[in-house]
Amino acid sequence: MPSLRDVRRRIRSVQNTKKITKAMELVAASKMRRAQERVAAARPYADELSSIMVELMRRNPEYKHPMLVPREVHRRVLILVTTDRGQVGGLNSNNVRLALREINSAGVPVGIVTIGRKGRDLMRRLRKELIADQSMLGDRPTMGDVLPAVRVAVDAYVDGEADQVDLVFARFVSTGRQVATLTRLIPVEPPEDAPKIPADFLYEPEPKDVLDALLPRYVEGQVYRAVLENAASEQAARMQAMRNASDNAEDLIGDLTLTANKVRQSTITTELMEIVSGAAALEG
């Protein structure tokens, strides 16, 4: 039987833990809302870029920019987006598992660009080939924060050091669901759901110059959006993880309180027995 003091101390400790997880849950919930707003704010730019690109390709089917043409794959680059901080349930391990499966089944060398500390640390421990890293972006990543890492990947493709670039991040489906997602970045596949442009453009200088300027930005925009979505997923996952932790703490407190009462009860019973039997002994 544990002593009553020990059990009570344990209850206090769990209560304190619960206060922390509860607070983290609330913080994550409010950060998630803001992260979702940022994802929504990025949409007009991405949609507009997609429309222009589709329009340009429709109008110039004969022009093939190198970033649009698949070539034989000898080397690949994978951009892995993870969070900088933990307490996010299985979010990062799902992303990493998907990335590793892709790397191990690629059959060609894969260079890795990490955005986020968790992915970087893991890939480093596994001695995978890290070619660039951009971590500790905080809660409000800007395009400028993400750009250097993307440039490394794009340059690798343009210089012929890689023939395909992929991206892994946690897609935000809903507050309760975030899905590790793999998408191909380069060669660029034109988006199918882009809104149509109702105009016959005059291009200045030439359509192909516009397309040349557009493609790198399209790729950068996609990575930036993935980083924003991953940030929203991070907060959603943390909120869920902390809610579970708070619920578990609640259960544990219940169990411990029961134990404490039992211990107290049995101590009283023992003392009573001692008094009664002591008195009986005196009388006898």
Place this chain on the structure above:
Amino acid sequence: MAKLQVELVTAEGRLLSREADFVVAPGVEGELGVLPRHIPLLTPLRPGEVMVRNDGDEEFLFVAGGFLEVLPDRVVILADAAERAEDIDEARAEEARRRAQQLLEEQPEGIDTGATALALERAVMRLRVAELRRRHRREPPPTVHVE
């Protein structure tokens, strides 16, 4: 007179969405002025100044590059980065200008000259837009309509 609906969006969000009579943007082939009923046009932009005029009231913004899309009913500027003139951090731009200039003069090993020249252009244009805005505040423009 018809109006233009002007939108300036960056990857981070929408910076501007308003009516205007006249828009000036720094196209790669030179400054472009857009009035209502302009022919649909698509061009990349250089780093520079965007001016939006509405009823004689002028607003200045800096764009770091991007695209200008002129549609029948609106003008969309897709900027790599953009700031309102009054939000420009001049000390930071000045520092960036100094650094870029130094790099270009010293030409250390392994430097990307093109990228540095572009960084210099960005910093210089940022400063110019901020400067323009300051001058603008001292002498408000005449409120005549330019048709």
